[in-house]
Amino acid sequence: MARNTQVAADHNAPPITRVLAEFVANHPSRGWSDAVDHEAHRTFLNWLGCAVGAAKHEAVEAALAAVQELQPAPQATLLGRTDKVDMASAAMLNGISSHTFDFDDTHLKTIIHPAGPVASALLALAEHTGASGRELLDALVLGIDVACRLGNTVYPDHYDRGWHITGTTGMFGAAAGCARLLGLDAERTQMALGIAASQPVGLREQFGTMTKPFHPGGAARAGLMSALMAKHGYTASPKAIEAPRGWAQVVSTKHAWNEVTDELGERFEISFNSYKPFACGIVIHPSIDACVQLRERGIAPGQVERIELKVHSLVLELTGKKEPADGLQGKFSVYHGCAAGLIFGRAAEEEFADDIVTRADVVALRRKVIATVDDSIDEASADVTAVLADGRREHVFVEHAIGSMQRPMSNADLERKFHGLSDAILGASRSEELLKACWSLGEAPDVRSLTALAQP
């Protein structure tokens, strides 16, 4: 039975498992610019709001019911809930809730949502051990760097072949961050990364089901447990990532090893993290943004005769649903997105509720949107003209939508988004306290002062 027993092996990979382990174990605390540290606070805050906002979603309820069959010890908080569970289950459940609304952060170079797996593991562990906010932030920056650099190494091939890259790189980020929080040395950190390498979580086939948000949750849990096992002497291959049969070579035909090593410790991938202003797929964002701008110019829905929308063909291919029947379909309708932008000036999770997507005035306005394809327009842009009843034409061209790297959400934008997610769960005043605790996380002697605020 002669057969090819090795596919596309590269026997000359640099020792990146080791390189990353030394980096994670030895990089100095806060060994980066103020801008990087500020971005870590923004990433954490945005992630926390998303997790709190989805705390009572049916996906979280179902996963929690399964976890409760294990009679878990009350070690760590479920964000937005009164329940506590063991720290590994908390990592999983907070990972699920943070990704449930598809509203979390995005590392645009790889489409990884890095905070889901990394922050979920770290906060659960930090709460149980009583770590400081600074220790948590250090681990967050380093963990996200590991996950995203490995994502850069294999993207896009890895993603294209069907892996949901958030959960299939996220366990490395979670393992790295937890190893840092636990104070593991480079050898044990290397083992933690090695154990994690055997546990990628996620197929793109699951998009549209509860298993999609399970991916960051599962990766958070896997990474945390990998670090705990390594702490106690569990071993793995020291080149589990780069070996001919290591993770990178098994899950991808692209292996740009330099993505791990280039400017390591100087450039931090968290700098390239972005936050969604709108709770839907990124290609609709420029169109929504344009309609929000029209509203800000004083244009009311009643004045509008029609909205002329010119976009790249990909926009209509992915989000061309003309008559969405419910909230989920609304997320795939640029027509609904435009209507929401003009009527509400926003498109957060509430604007994709079933009863909003089917509300008479919203339906009437979305039917006035005339979309045409223009491939000279970039897929990250939109050209929108409101034609008013009095004949006036108001034109907006959005080159880069709000939330992109070019036009990042401001801190005030992030705070508004946070309140939009959290107020219904925790109340406005508690949400404001929690926001403040996020902004001052770096000074918190014990993260439990923050997790206490995240419970209703």
Added chain:
Amino acid sequence: MARNTQVAADHNAPPITRVLAEFVANHPSRGWSDAVDHEAHRTFLNWLGCAVGAAKHEAVEAALAAVQELQPAPQATLLGRTDKVDMASAAMLNGISSHTFDFDDTHLKTIIHPAGPVASALLALAEHTGASGRELLDALVLGIDVACRLGNTVYPDHYDRGWHITGTTGMFGAAAGCARLLGLDAERTQMALGIAASQPVGLREQFGTMTKPFHPGGAARAGLMSALMAKHGYTASPKAIEAPRGWAQVVSTKHAWNEVTDELGERFEISFNSYKPFACGIVIHPSIDACVQLRERGIAPGQVERIELKVHSLVLELTGKKEPADGLQGKFSVYHGCAAGLIFGRAAEEEFADDIVTRADVVALRRKVIATVDDSIDEASADVTAVLADGRREHVFVEHAIGSMQRPMSNADLERKFHGLSDAILGASRSEELLKACWSLGEAPDVRSLTALAQP
């Protein structure tokens, strides 16, 4: 950004996730021959002995120490130990111990070790719920059928590209068996398989480290949790296994869908399970067997000038370690295997102890083994010639090793093996009681009568 966003997609796969779910949910209890049912008892007994035997191995100690950080509830027994932990952790830890000695069962068509992920999940769940022995055996036969049929579907490509197939199909077997034990209907069983599809556990790169036995353990845990989540309404893609971006198409270029559907419910893959006489990877067995036969012909190590070994390339690829430094590495050294066979006439766990692998006479003899690749020899065979100091050549060709389907271990062989593993942990008389409980498992009203015997 034009790029190929799908690799090798087959859009015409039959709905095998659904087919397997209906089979698992609806097949009648004990709906198979006496021979199949007897093999299920043999599989269970062999698995249990392996798990008990390795109960105090450092890999189990390290993993347990990590689990204890979660302060688990005492729901299920760790085989061979007094500790109890939550059922998901027990599934993981018993999965680790059962595979630690590389001494467990093998489905030779795929090199899957099916009991590790499946029985480990089932016994932990059954103990917690108080299921009967018959319910456990039903779930075992069906769970192993699911794992091995999916293995048949993707083997060998899936394995060749670097996946450790035991843990990357095992989560399906564990999910299926646990769904059966929980009494889930076909719809929820389908979701359990779907959730499991996102969680393959295992890279071959980990061979030789503690993360190898973690693979069946991690798969056992993932499968059990997938079933519990599905029980509570968690959702996944209904075609998570066969879709163009489903498990089979993401992890393999071979997809022989008929391996799932052919004779489903008539032929049971557990019939093709085998048990190891030697505590190491199956590809070394023919070589060890040959050397044991040379010893039985009266050849002593002192007479040997060299041992000429001809084997398939896979044998050296998997077990070509020339200078193993410890017992674990010895398991991946066909050179050590040959030396052990000729010196001791056996190769159980003791012959892979650190002090045996490094003993001077053992080292001296293994250095006399000259291995050459001959791909005209099947990977299940070995051609061995001892060249003696007096010039004589003694030749043995082993077509099928002891323990293979063609030369299966007898019940008495299995009982001897069980005692060899269990007596040191539980004592001979308790081990004998436990053996009897295994043989009469089908009549046990509650599996807790058996798990009580598996504690020292």
